[in-house]
Amino acid sequence: MENYQENWESVIGLEIHAQLATQSKIFSGASTAYGAEPNTQACAVDLGLPGVLPVLNEQAVSFAVKFGLAIDAEIAPYSVFARKNYFYPDLPKGYQISQFELPIVGNGHLDIDVDGETKRIGITRAHLEEDAGKSLHESFHGMSGIDLNRAGTPLLEIVSEPELRSAKEAVAYMRKMHELVRYLGICDGNMQEGSFRCDANVSVRPKGQQEFGTRAEIKNINSFKFVEKAINHEIERQIELIESGGKVVQETRLYDANKDETRSMRSKEEANDYRYFPDPDLLPVEITEIFKAQIKAQLPELPAAKKQRFTEQYGLDCESAGILTSSRQLSDYFESLVKESLCEAKLCANWITGDLLASLNKTDLDIADSPVSYQRLAGLLIRINDQTISGKIAKQVFELMWQSNSTADEIIDEKGLKQITDTGAIEAIIDRIIAENPGQVEQYLSGKDKVFGFFVGQVMKEMQGKANPAEVNKMLKAKLK
């Protein structure tokens, strides 16, 4: 890849499909909950029975407007639902209700950070549409099954400008978008369940060339890892093709994660003519200034602003602030912890970005499901702060807390982990260790400062880590003079 980059530039645009976290579907009252028995969450409207009519879910509109305001976009005062016509067994009506000429969200933008630099990515539009059902190509006596539970689930399709220049930027953009929709509470962001997925439009051109190359569209990518791999693979394929005298054709390709390759689904010639036209069953959506103002008032503090505030208010470095603001739950956890423990923000931040996130990652848990609540973690930090335990012992206590429901205090008591502050006891051990190691004493006194660590280690070992390290240091220094 590296040498390709010298002569070629890739041009990428993403179409992200974010499933809106509404209780019911976009045009019917059926539930949108994931994972139910096939076809148990599909009502007459979702099944496309003769005579049924769609009724727009207002919350889906609110969510779209919320998103538009968050990316500083134009909100269309008047937008129109259109029918996108094509036949497929999991598309019950034979058309998908989407938006075409007049989408609800117009031009906006999102800032991404790549290699320490901020880049503004333009967003062309975002529109509301309904999802299709699922075809199950398992064995049903030689036939395919159809599950229409997903049919009619509200989607927001977010289309970026072709302003991304590498797979890395595409991933950064997708992550940032993922963070944003979850912040806004409009999408649960669950990628395994398909709540957040994307199509990537990829083309390459010789560096310096103005016009775009012919693009290929890679369909339905549902993880950050795959976005990067699929795009890189596609860039490579296109460059190799052109360099060997071939031509990129406009087509839709599918990424196969198992083989790490993309393969052609259909070419432009085979593409559907969707025959879009305004859906006569639905009235145009009118967004008033008052409605916009109401939604604006509900907007939460957005990640970029929050990150800035965290560096200023809590004195955190950019990296920690970035991690802590990567999700609303995480930043809430942090701020609750600071408030509850009254400890220094940095200590709180370190514990979250360190032990807590490591444990969560290891067990594949989300912060919302953390076995250690901020209240319990606060209990632990308070004991570090008042020197009841050392940082090292605290790690042990944390692990025990992870596995139980006990408070830090209960564990410290039960396991007798309280730091020993009785200077008499520490002194006795120090004296003994000095007496038992005359060689090391001589080395230290002859100027080998490093040996000091040996004494600290021995004392701590004898005291099973429960001695206050600062106290041990101070006393050792005095004894070894």
Added chain:
Amino acid sequence: MHNKSIKEIAKGLRCGDFSSVELTQLFLSRIKQHAQLNCYVTVTEELALKAARQADAKIAQGDTSLLTGIPIAQKDIFCTQGVKTSCGSKMLDNFIAPYNATVVEKLNAAGAVMLGKLNMDEFAMGSSNETSYYGPVKNPWHTNSVPGGSSGGSSAAVAARLSVCATGTDTGGSIRQPAAHCGITGLKPTYGRVSRFGMIAYASSLDQGGPMARSAEDTAILLQAMSGFDPKDSTSLDLPVPDYSAALDKDIKGLKIGLPKEFFGDGLNNDVALVIEKAIEEYKKLGAELKEVSMPNLKLAIPAYYVIAPAECSANLSRFDGVRFGHRCDNPQDLADLYTRSRGEGFGKEVKRRILMGTYALSAGYYDAYYLKAQKIRRLISDDFKKALSEVDVIMGPVAPTTAFGLGEKIDNPIEMYLSDIYTIAINLAGLPAMSLPIGFSEGKPVGLQIIGDYFAEDRLLNIAHQYQMVSDWHRQIPKGFE
């Protein structure tokens, strides 16, 4: 008993002159007796008798709804729970609707007794009832003639006294034209007045359900029960429904009637024109004033309609794909085969013609020239009506250029068939309410008068029709053999 008005029946039921069960049995036997008219696709005898028994019980308990115990019939385009809803098509010959249309719910709630489901042109596409999978309906006035369409089963059943009244739907004249051809009264309400939920869609922006009955008085009662806002239909309008019966008796002195010169030009049969002139004379006697108005864009209505309606139908009928319900071909080899054969076998010729026209009109490269242009024409036609209705109270004219034509006469000439809707189609494009009422005969076949009003002026239309019916008895004529 079967010639009585709704009010007379309601009174008879309460005086104990007869019961709803007796009345229902009478209609059921008349339906059997006149089965050759082919009005009904399905007769729901058991359900009807059950509903009649319930109605009798309710009346005994003091129920006052005018429709309680009244035998009615539903056009087979309205979904009826547990009952076959065919829409006149082989495609839905096996379709038992799992839910009720809002109109059906409302009429059930009003206590009406459903006798069955009425024949119609396939998917409401036709003007003669000859495109039905179940065969054509015959006009009770002249059984070699068509009853009109698409609500031909409804108009013939009401005229032949095989139901007291019936529901219909009107996309381009499908209530008014069959009403005119069968000598009954029919009203196409303002678009949005009657819920479309559960009414199988042909052209969604034009379709509107409405009442068909013998008199304006009965029409008003039926419309009252059918109308109103429905949260399940986004295009239904949230406006209060006036008391249609209360407005019937108002004096129409000073009524300003507009006569569009384009309605009385070439193409209108001379005899029909004479009958209409006579009816208008009658209105003059009732104190109305006449004024010529102009609808310069009227000639564009048919071409615009035959772009918009097929375009919408091409999408509306995509759901009939053999996957979830309706006709499925035997042993499909693959997906394309399943679609091609199921749809090829399930749809009739006229339906296929309109799906193809609509698909073409919406295709890339043609959309602007056809669909967008047609929408612009639609706007111009609405403006014509708006202008005319700012000068007059209502517009009057013919419903159809001729009386009922012969069975088989136009079925192989679609253009000629389409032209028979020339006076009704523009009203659907504008979304206005309009009525057809019987005003006489030409060579033994009924002639209808069309009255077009402003948006939500159904009460006014019914009032104007009723006043005419107070001084005429065309609406009381009974076709021979159906007395």
